[in-house]
Amino acid sequence: MRRRGNAIIEFALSFGLLFSVFAGVFQFGYAFVVYNNLQTAVRAGARYASLRVYDSSTSTPSAAYLAAVRNVVIYGDPSGSGPRRVPGLTPEQVQVTIIMDRNVPRDVSVAIVGYTLDAAVRSFTLNGKPKATMPYMGRFAPDMGG
Amino acid sequence: MPEPRAESGIRGKRGFVLLATAAGLVAMVGALGLSVDLGRLYIARNEAQSYADAAALAAALELDGTSAGIVRARDRALALPNRWHLGTASFTGTEVDFATSAAGPWLPAPSSAVNYRFVRVRAAATASLYFIPVVAGQTSSTVRALAVAAQVPKTNFNEGILPFSPMAHDAADPNFGFTPGQRYTLRWGANPKVGPNVCPGDNHDTWVTLAEAGNASERGYIEETSSAVIRMAIEQNYQSRPLAVGDTVVMTGGNKQTQRDSLINRINQDTDKYSATYAEYVANDTGNGRRLVVVPINTWYPEYRVLGFAAFFLLLPSEYPQGGNKSFCAEYVGPFVQGSRHKGAGGPGAYVVRLVQ
Numbered sequence: 001m002r003r004r005g006n007a008i009i010e011f012a013l014s015f016g017l018l019f020s021v022f023a024g025v026f027q028f029g030y031a032f033v034v035y036n037n038l039q040t041a042v043r044a045g046a047r048y049a050s051l052r053v054y055d056s057s058t059s060t061p062s063a064a065y066l067a068a069v070r071n072v073v074i075y076g077d078p079s080g081s082g083p084r085r086v087p088g089l090t091p092e093q094v095q096v097t098i099i100m101d102r103n104v105p106r107d108v109s110v111a112i113v114g115y116t117l118d119a120a121v122r123s124f125t126l127n128g129k130p131k132a133t134m135p136y137m138g139r140f141a142p143d144m145g146g
Numbered sequence: 147m148p149e150p151r152a153e154s155g156i157r158g159k160r161g162f163v164l165l166a167t168a169a170g171l172v173a174m175v176g177a178l179g180l181s182v183d184l185g186r187l188y189i190a191r192n193e194a195q196s197y198a199d200a201a202a203l204a205a206a207l208e209l210d211g212t213s214a215g216i217v218r219a220r221d222r223a224l225a226l227p228n229r230w231h232l233g234t235a236s237f238t239g240t241e242v243d244f245a246t247s248a249a250g251p252w253l254p255a256p257s258s259a260v261n262y263r264f265v266r267v268r269a270a271a272t273a274s275l276y277f278i279p280v281v282a283g284q285t286s287s288t289v290r291a292l293a294v295a296a297q298v299p300k301t302n303f304n305e306g307i308l309p310f311s312p313m314a315h316d317a318a319d320p321n322f323g324f325t326p327g328q329r330y331t332l333r334w335g336a337n338p339k340v341g342p343n344v345c346p347g348d349n350h351d352t353w354v355t356l357a358e359a360g361n362a363s364e365r366g367y368i369e370e371t372s373s374a375v376i377r378m379a380i381e382q383n384y385q386s387r388p389l390a391v392g393d394t395v396v397m398t399g400g401n402k403q404t405q406r407d408s409l410i411n412r413i414n415q416d417t418d419k420y421s422a423t424y425a426e427y428v429a430n431d432t433g434n435g436r437r438l439v440v441v442p443i444n445t446w447y448p449e450y451r452v453l454g455f456a457a458f459f460l461l462l463p464s465e466y467p468q469g470g471n472k473s474f475c476a477e478y479v480g481p482f483v484q485g486s487r488h489k490g491a492g493g494p495g496a497y498v499v500r501l502v503q
Contacts, residue, residue, distance in 0.1 A: 014167035021174035025181045032185030035232070036192060043196045050203075053305070055382075102417040102434035104487075107204075109227070129233030132196050133226060135204035137485030137499060139305050140436075141382035142415060 027119040034086060034117050039130040041085050042094075045073035045110040049096060050134035052078075054105050057142040059098045070094040073110060089115060095128075098136075105136040179277025187287055190230050190271050194291035197228035197237055198269040199501055202295035205242060205265040206499045209297060210428075210488035211481075216244060216259050223267055230271045241268040248294060248502050263297040263491040264502070294503035297483050300496045302390030303455065306484055308332075308439040309379040310474070311368045311395045313348070313356060313446040314453050320494045322443045322453060324478040327423065331357075332441070332458070333366035333405065333474040345475035359447040360397065366474075367400035368442070376400055380408035381415070389442055395450045409474065410463045413437055424459040424479050428488070435487025438479065440496055455496035457482035457489050 049069040055062050061069075070091040071080035093115045099107040111131035117124045204226055205219035220242045229236055243252035245264040256262050272288045279285045310332035315323025324330060330347040334357050338344050344354060357365055370376055370386055378384035389395070413419050418433030427433050437460040442452045458476035466474055481490030484498045 010164065010167070014164075014170070017167065018170050018174060021171065021178060025174060025177045028178070028185060029181040032181070032189060036185075036189050039189065039192050039196070043192075046200075102432070103415070104434045104436065107226075129229075130193075131229070131233055132200070133228050134200050135207055135222075135485075137203070137207065139383050141378075141384065 023121050027121045031117055031119045031124065034119075035126075035130065037086050038089070038112050038115070038126070039132070041073045041076070041089075042110045042112060042130050043132040044076065045069050045094065045096075046108055046132040046134040048072040048078065049108040049110060050136050051138045053139045053141050054098070054136065055141045055143075056098075057103070059100045059105075061096060061098055066096055067091070069096050069110065086115075088118075099133075104140055107133050108136050109133040175277065176281060179280065183275045183278045183287075186232075186273055187289055189232065190273050191289040191291065193228070193230035193233070194237070194269045194271050194289055195293070197226060197230070197240075198267045198291040198293035199295075200228055201226045201240065201242070201269070202265050202267040202293040202501065203499055205267065206263070206295040206297055207483065207486045208488065209244075209259070209263055209265070209483075209491040210486075211260045211262070211491040213259050215488065215491065216255065216262065219244070219265060223265070231273065235271070237269050237271065239270060242266070243268075248296065259491065261492055263497070264294060265296070266292065266294045266503075268292050292503070293501060295499055296502050297481075297490050297492055297497035298500050298502065299492075300455070300484065300498040302388060303385065303440070303442075303496070304388045305385045306383045306440060307385060307389060307455065308383065308441050308458075309368050309370065309376065309385075309400075310366065311397070311442045311444045311450075311452070312456075312458075313353060314443045315347075315353065317445055317453055321478075321480065322456065322494070324443075324456070326478055326480050327425070329461070329475040329477050330458075331473050332476050333400075333402070335473040336362065338365075338473070343472055345473050347475075347478070348473075356446055362399065364397040364447070364450075365399075366402075367398055367405060368395045369398065371398050371400055373401050373404045376404050377408045377411075380405065381411050389452060391452050391454055393452050395442060395444050395452060397450060403468065405474070406466050406468060409460065409466050412439075413460050413463050419463065422462055424477055424489075427459065433487060438482070438487065438489065439476070440482040440484070441476075454494070455482060456480065456494060457496075 068078040073094045075082045095111045095113045097109040111128050112126050115126045201223035205223040208218040209215045223242045243266045244262045245252045246261045270290045274286050312330050328347040329345045331345040335343050416436035421427035445451045457479040479489045482496045483490040490497045
């Protein structure tokens with residue numbers, strides 16, 4: 001009876017320890033995988049944004065430009081078709097920033113904001129990262145003033 | 147005798163859970179180490195590659211065959227805001243080198259910048275390790291990334307060209323027979339004659355006669371006649387159809403007043419609308435590149451075949467007066483780089499910046 005009790009206690013202790021470590025492995029592993037996917041996605045979005053026609057005269061992009069870049073980040077496709085690359089990522093969580101220099105776009109940055117990374121045991125909220133910046137190299141088509 | 151064996155078996159069972167736990171724990175810590183340290187290194191490598199790619203592209207856009215271009219390129223590469231360590235640390239120690247070909251040799255500061263149109267960026271990030279040192283003794287690891295970008299020749303345009311097509315003077319010459327700094331005709335005036343109404347570079351019987359060989363509607367604008375499309379083409383580089391070397395351009399008259407107004411709008415998009423020449427524009431360094439345009443150069447009458455593409459510099463607004471007998475002139479610059487506010491670093495033609503490694 002005493003031996004059986006010892007085994008149960010040892011099992012309980014070791015299981016608790018191993019489970020904690022396993023949970024940690026899972027938590028970090030999952031978080032890194034998702035973060036890496038987000039990083040790949042923002043890079044692809046920034047690259048696309050750097051080549052797409054920029055049809056605004058200011059640092060505020062047109063709705064069409066913004067939607068297409070966000071779709072590339074979320075779906076890998078400017079039209080928004082296909083499965084999401086990262087679970088739960090919404091368009092509002094993809095921040096697109098145009099850096100103007102002398103009235104023309106110079107760089108474009110794409111970042112993740114307000115995305116909660118659920119790692120099963122704990123959640124992290126990403127704000128402003130991952131982020132990728134690319135030099136703008138596309139066709140600038142500013143407003144023609146009517 | 148069986149009893150002692152049983153005692154021995156019980157002692158063994160007693161230690162087994164401890165041993166199994168210890169072994170499992172070691173394995174799990176190892177897995178945690180792999181998960182945390184290798185995961186961070188993998189992400190750091192992605193971050194470094196993303197930075198190297200962006201820096202190489204940004205630098206290649208700045209190359210214009212001058213030493214100032216090399217300096218600009220290096221500054222631009224180093225100023226890119228991309229970060230690593232889960233987006234918290236800036237890159238340091240980045241190396242930027244230049245070459246005339248992808249095979250090198252690579253120089254950090256070439257004595258002559260002519261034809262240096264390749265940029266190599268090497269970025270590195272040293273990350274501390276938290277778990278791997280327990281088993282391997284290594285406390286940090288450096289991830290490296292390399293990217294090579296270049297101004298690569300471009301022989302077709304789906305968008306981006308200005309809708310005029312000057313007449314080549316020499317089809318066999320890489321510069322199409324043009325002299326950099328000289329002014330040539332974007333659109334001919336009505337009934338051109340040698341004299342003040344013809345652009346200086348074309349002000350010769352040979353070229354005026356050739357211009358007269360086509361009818362009046364074939365002396366100017368290519369492709370479109372709609373005023374709205376003309377405006378989009380001049381002010382936004384819109385193209386109604388792709389154009390490649392070897393294609394035939396369709397010359398049309400187009401509304402001259404619309405073209406003139408749009409050219410002035412285009413010039414006014416530039417932050418330097420006061421420099422009279424491209425050399426002055428470069429020296430002032432206040433422009434944003436909107437006056438630097440790319441046009442197809444064609445063989446003219448009767449084929450109108452595209453020989454290549456070239457950069458031209460739009461003149462001061464006062465140089466584009468109203469009236470049908472005046473020509474629209476622009477200064478020949480040479481190599482054009484899409485998306486750059488400077489001319490290219492290579493030979494004559496059109497280029498686009500791309501990653502080549």
